[in-house]
Amino acid sequence: MMLIFALFFLLPLVFVTIVSAWDYNEYEMIPAFSLRGYTDTFEGCIADLPELCTILKTYLKTVKLCLLTWSLTLFIGFTVAYFLAFHVRSKTWQIVLTLLCTIPFWTSNVIRMIAWIPLLGRNGLVNKGLQGMGLIHQPLEWLLFSEFSVVLALVHLFTFFMVVPIFNSMIRIDKRLIEAAYDAGATGWQTLVNIIIPLAKPGIVIGSIFVITIVMGDFVTIGVMGGQQIPSAGKIIEARLNALQFPAAAANAVILLGITILIISSLTRIVDIRREL
Amino acid sequence: MGDRRSKSFYFLGAFFIAYVLFLYGPMFAIYILSFQGPDGGLTFPMNGVSLVWFGKVFSGGGIVDIGAAFKRSLKLGLVVMILTVLISVSAGMAFRKAFRGSTILFYVAIASLIMPSIITSLGIALEFRLLDDFIVKHSEGWTTAMGLFTSGLGAHLTWTLPFGLLIMFAIFNRFDGRLEEAARDLGATPWQTFRHVVLPIILPSVVGIGLFGFTLSWDELARSSQAIGSVNTLPLELQGLTTTVTKPDIYALGSITSAVSFLVIFLALIVILVLQARQRRHGSDAGQGMV
Numbered sequence: 298m299m300l301i302f303a304l305f306f307l308l309p310l311v312f313v314t315i316v317s318a319w320d321y322n323e324y325e326m327i328p329a330f331s332l333r334g335y336t337d338t339f340e341g342c343i344a345d346l347p348e349l350c351t352i353l354k355t356y357l358k359t360v361k362l363c364l365l366t367w368s369l370t371l372f373i374g375f376t377v378a379y380f381l382a383f384h385v386r387s388k389t390w391q392i393v394l395t396l397l398c399t400i401p402f403w404t405s406n407v408i409r410m411i412a413w414i415p416l417l418g419r420n421g422l423v424n425k426g427l428q429g430m431g432l433i434h435q436p437l438e439w440l441l442f443s444e445f446s447v448v449l450a451l452v453h454l455f456t457f458f459m460v461v462p463i464f465n466s467m468i469r470i471d472k473r474l475i476e477a478a479y480d481a482g483a484t485g486w487q488t489l490v491n492i493i494i495p496l497a498k499p500g501i502v503i504g505s506i507f508v509i510t511i512v513m514g515d516f517v518t519i520g521v522m523g524g525q526q527i528p529s530a531g532k533i534i535e536a537r538l539n540a541l542q543f544p545a546a547a548a549n550a551v552i553l554l555g556i557t558i559l560i561i562s563s564l565t566r567i568v569d570i571r572r573e574l
Numbered sequence: 575m576g577d578r579r580s581k582s583f584y585f586l587g588a589f590f591i592a593y594v595l596f597l598y599g600p601m602f603a604i605y606i607l608s609f610q611g612p613d614g615g616l617t618f619p620m621n622g623v624s625l626v627w628f629g630k631v632f633s634g635g636g637i638v639d640i641g642a643a644f645k646r647s648l649k650l651g652l653v654v655m656i657l658t659v660l661i662s663v664s665a666g667m668a669f670r671k672a673f674r675g676s677t678i679l680f681y682v683a684i685a686s687l688i689m690p691s692i693i694t695s696l697g698i699a700l701e702f703r704l705l706d707d708f709i710v711k712h713s714e715g716w717t718t719a720m721g722l723f724t725s726g727l728g729a730h731l732t733w734t735l736p737f738g739l740l741i742m743f744a745i746f747n748r749f750d751g752r753l754e755e756a757a758r759d760l761g762a763t764p765w766q767t768f769r770h771v772v773l774p775i776i777l778p779s780v781v782g783i784g785l786f787g788f789t790l791s792w793d794e795l796a797r798s799s800q801a802i803g804s805v806n807t808l809p810l811e812l813q814g815l816t817t818t819v820t821k822p823d824i825y826a827l828g829s830i831t832s833a834v835s836f837l838v839i840f841l842a843l844i845v846i847l848v849l850q851a852r853q854r855r856h857g858s859d860a861g862q863g864m865v
Binding site (some may be wrong): 373376377379381382384394396397398400401402404405406407408409411412413415416447456485502506507511513514516517534535538546547550553554557561 | 700
């Protein structure tokens with residue numbers, strides 16, 4: 298197992314880091330030390346200083362999409378997990394309903410993405426429906442191939458990663474604690490804020506790590522749902538690769554890696570992952 | 575909490591139903607649309623009902639060789655599934671005792687799980703490219719080491735193994751170690767203990783790992799994108815089609831892909847249920863001797 302991870306995970310990471318500091322020309326990489334991958338990435342950043350340059354704008358946009366998705370998945374995931382953990386009483390129903398949430402996770406992401414097209418397109422169900430009701434006269438253009446559809450698809454795809462860890466933490470909360478709170482006269486809201494949320498925190502953090510890292514590196518969803526028009530950190534890497542500029546792609550990967558590690562390490566300060574399994 | 579359902583139950587129940595609809599609604603839309611009549615377009619309404627688009631997919635339709643991609647994905651998925659099960663189970667057993675490097679391995683697995691896929695993919699592509707460059711220098715006629723069952727397989731395993739490992743952890747956290755001690759006391763060899771005591775108990779979950787292994791590989795896209803070499807898997811073909819195709823055959827292809835997923839899920843769940851039922855029946859075999 299270690300061997301597989303070493304061969305296909307650790308070693309590749311090492312190569313990414315090394316190659317990111319290589320020189321390159323139009324069609325091949327040159328094994329000589331150079332920071333061109335990095336300097337090209339930030340080209341023009343100092344010149345346009347009062348304005349943000351393209352690359353920084355792209356990263357900001359990625360972070361923005363990421364935060365939006367994160368807050369939505371957290372809200373939906375928490376509510377769904379809460380319902381499953383505390384309101385569904387029989388074990389069988391819990392399993393059935395959890396499976397119901399899990400099955401889409403086992404089917405293809407691409408298909409779940411393109412599934413939105415007939416709904417959101419210019420002649421899609423939503424536009425037709427709204428027009429039929431007389432609410433709008435022109436089809437809404439921002440429904441598909443926009444930031445809206447990207448966030449919608451991301452939430453659709455990845456809420457599962459929030460539900461499972463949060464549910465897993467919630468199910469371990471001793472029900473007697475909640476009854477005690479109830480007996481002590483706490484309102485439902487007080488119980489939620491003072492007991493359930495603190496105890497479900499590990500699940501929340503693990504779910505957040507999943508969602509944030511996935512969205513930060515994502516280029517497929519953003520590509521398909523954004524009509525290949527919205528820039529993101531992952532898409533930069535893909536574009537560089539398609540141009541065969543490996544060192545530049547690697548440099549971007551290292552930057553992305555740095556940001557991801559930063560986020561994760563600040564989150565793992567809060568919980569110890571291994572203890573929570 | 576009282577016995578009566580509170581108001582919040584109904585509110586949250588409605589929320590849950592809305593979430594499930596949100597999850598499944600769009601998928602059903604494309605399943606229905608894939609039966610679009612020959613004149614139908616990409617959206618509702620349906621212009622008749624037909625199997626034309628399914629026929630298009632199977633005859634190739636001149637776009638890409640779907641059949642070949644289908645078989646490649648299937649083969650790769652099966653290999654990934656078998657390897658994931660074997661490696662996860664043995665790693666899971668190993669992790670029950672602390673061994674040197676276990677903590678590091680654990681964190682590496684977690685890191686592999688949450689590392690943005692494109693980085694892993696890029697890394698594997700670079701690794702194989704450099705390897706190729708190296709071999710080409712030393713021998714003539716070498717083309718590439720990159721391919722479905724080298725780099726592609728590796729890329730998929732970095733994604734499926736952490737899931738398998740986590741499931742094994744979840745199992746063994748609930749596993750009663752005294753059962754093994756009892757088996758040892760009765761004179762079972764380590765292999766017998768595993769074969770007759772441990773394996774039957776964990777089998778339903780092992781099937782679950784297989785399910786994860788297959789479906790994750792079957793649908794994997796981001797990691798494959800750079801690491802798969804010159805041929806494409808089915809999800810990659812699908813993604814390519816999203817930008818070029820304007821006919822419902824993409825929905826038909828989507829429906830077929832999902833059908834395979836559902837079939838696998840369904841089979842796996844049945845096997846799990848059967849195994850669990852058997853466990854309950856044979857729950858106590860006290861006094862029956864070893865079978």
